[in-house]
Amino acid sequence: MIPKYNIGDTVSSNGIIGSVSAIELDSMITANVQPYYVVSMEYGKELLPESSLQLTGIVSSIKRLIS
Secondary structure (H helix, E strand, O other): OOOOOOOOOEEEEOOEEEEEEEEEOOOOOOOOOOOEEEEEEOOEEEEEEHHHOEEOOHHHHHHHHHO
16 A cells, blocks of 8 residues: 655644654554554644545645656
């Protein structure tokens, strides 16, 4: 499985913006096979599924269009 986001991308989850600091590809978290991301937010780090994240920021959007 190829992760949708890369380390360093600026993402948001429920309106809270953070930066991806690590990618966890362990399918043992749930039966659903999707990557989980360690997102550094203003209040700490969280482990979030790919389905709950959205790409934010102009630089990240341009980088996504190029690749």
